[in-house]
Amino acid sequence: MSQDNWQELERKLFLSTFNRVPVTLVRGKGARVWDDQGKEYLDFVGGWAVNSLGHCPSVVVEALEKQARNLIQASNQFYTIPQIELAQLLVQNSCLDRVFFCNSGAEANEGAIKLARRYGKLRLGGAYEIITANNSFHGRTLAMTAATGQRKFQEPYIPLPNGFVSVEYNNVEAVKVATLNKTCAVMLEPIQGEGGVNVPDDTYLEKVAKWCHEKGILFILDEIQTGIGRTGTLFAYEQYNAEPDIMTLAKGLGSGVPIAAFLAKEDFSLFSPGEHGSTFGGNPLVCAAACATLKYIITNDIPKKVKQVGKHFITKLENLKQQFDFITEVRGRGLLLALEFNSEIAQELVLACLKRGLLVNKVKPNALRFMPPLIITEREVDEAISILQDVLEETRNPKY
Ligand SMILES: *Cc1c(COP(=O)(O)O)cnc(C)c1O
Numbered sequence: 372m373s374q375d376n377w378q379e380l381e382r383k384l385f386l387s388t389f390n391r392v393p394v395t396l397v398r399g400k401g402a403r404v405w406d407d408q409g410k411e412y413l414d415f416v417g418g419w420a421v422n423s424l425g426h427c428p429s430v431v432v433e434a435l436e437k438q439a440r441n442l443i444q445a446s447n448q449f450y451t452i453p454q455i456e457l458a459q460l461l462v463q464n465s466c467l468d469r470v471f472f473c474n475s476g477a478e479a480n481e482g483a484i485k486l487a488r489r490y491g492k493l494r495l496g497g498a499y500e501i502i503t504a505n506n507s508f509h510g511r512t513l514a515m516t517a518a519t520g521q522r523k524f525q526e527p528y529i530p531l532p533n534g535f536v537s538v539e540y541n542n543v544e545a546v547k548v549a550t551l552n553k554t555c556a557v558m559l560e561p562i563q564g565e566g567g568v569n570v571p572d573d574t575y576l577e578k579v580a581k582w583c584h585e586k587g588i589l590f591i592l593d594e595i596q597t598g599i600g601r602t603g604t605l606f607a608y609e610q611y612n613a614e615p616d617i618m619t620l621a622k623g624l625g626s627g628v629p630i631a632a633f634l635a636k637e638d639f640s641l642f643s644p645g646e647h648g649s650t651f652g653g654n655p656l657v658c659a660a661a662c663a664t665l666k667y668i669i670t671n672d673i674p675k676k677v678k679q680v681g682k683h684f685i686t687k688l689e690n691l692k693q694q695f696d697f698i699t700e701v702r703g704r705g706l707l708l709a710l711e712f713n714s715e716i717a718q719e720l721v722l723a724c725l726k727r728g729l730l731v732n733k734v735k736p737n738a739l740r741f742m743p744p745l746i747i748t749e750r751e752v753d754e755a756i757s758i759l760q761d762v763l764e765e766t767r768n769p770k771y
Contacts, residue, residue: 400425414730415729415731417742420707422627423673424668424744430666431660437659453655453658457472457658460662461665468636472632476595479619479633480509482633487617490556491555494587505520506521507519507559517533518535540563541575556588561611562596562597564595564740567709567740568702568708568738570703589617592608599623600705600745601705602704603677603678604678605668607704617639619632626664632653677706684756685701688710691760691763692710694763698763706747707741709738709739720739
């Protein structure tokens with residue numbers, strides 16, 4: 372079937388929720404993917420910050436093959452080894468003590484909120500409200516739509532579950548003012564990903580964490596996008612001196628298999644059997660992939676490499692900013708970076724890059740986001756920069 376036919380079929384068959392770029396991908400290796408016409412692309416989208424080790428990394432493919440032959444699913448009625456190994460890896464390498472596995476980021480956040488509500492009921496006289504931030508993104512379930520501080524996601528689905536209030540990001544006072552007797556937790560992203568790669572001041576998270584501890588409410592970090600090495604440390608909180616009481620993970624954890632988790636400190640691990648659950652959550656197959664991913668990242672100190680390559684990348688982006696006056700900002704940490712423009716040209720840039728064999732993401736109408744595999748090399752970054760340079764030059768001097 373030709374490219375047009377697949378895309379035509381999709382338009383006929385699907386509820387139209389995605390703004391897709393006109394390319395049908397069939398294969399990937401490392402930082403590169405190929406479409407159904409055999410055209411090669413350098414991938415700076417990385418499955419939306421999922422493909423930490425690039426496409427089809429051999430350590431993960433081998434772990435999946437081996438596990439698929441032994442045991443794919445057993446249900447959580449039984450003990451299975453890959454999930455226990457994965458829990459141990461996560462607990463040993465973070466400040467958290469206990470873990471629950473599920474299948475998506477939204478689900479991990481749902482679980483974290485349920486745990487915070489248990490805490491409110493058991494320890495805070497029934498407090499239930501969660502403070503989140505404007506421009507945040509926490510997922511697409513109804514409750515996470517309520518938690519997400521963006522009206523455009525909420526409006527179509529009102530009435531939403533209550534118990535959420537959102538305040539200005541990067542404003543400690545706003546959190547303090549919003550903290551009431553009914554508040555049980557504050558939930559933040561260390562860097563807002565979907566909201567536009569918004570990096571807070573260095574002391575923001577630390578101050579909010581301190582406030583939460585003073586007030587006896589929970590400090591929850593949604594590290595779904597920032598976790599697993601993306602920002603240059605295994606978890607972003609390490610850079611901000613802001614240990615969470617509960618942390619959620621998903622995207623980069625499993626190299627593309629659907630796995631997510633929330634972790635809690637011992638003091639707040641308040642569930643009893645039957646109070647939460649999952650059919651697929653933490654099944655042997657996905658846990659084998661996540662174990663292989665995490666072991667590789669830790670053993671090879673990938674976060675350190677992310678720091679180095681990220682520094683190189685941001686320097687090159689700054690260099691572009693010097694050349695093109697319509698670039699208004701370069702921001703981000705590690706390999707979660709963004710370029711902002713003074714007008715809404717992101718979509719046309721995405722398409723122009725696509726033509727030249729580079730995949731990038733439009734995070735806002737006027738901003739591009741880069742979240743390549745963590746194993747990207749400086750040479751591949753230079754290759755992407757050179758394509759961006761051409762595209763930006765063409766935007767400045769359009770050919771009529
Ligand atoms: C992607 C994302 C989610 C939602 O994850 P899904 O797997 O799509 O449900 C939640 N929080 C953050 C910070 C994310 O980046």
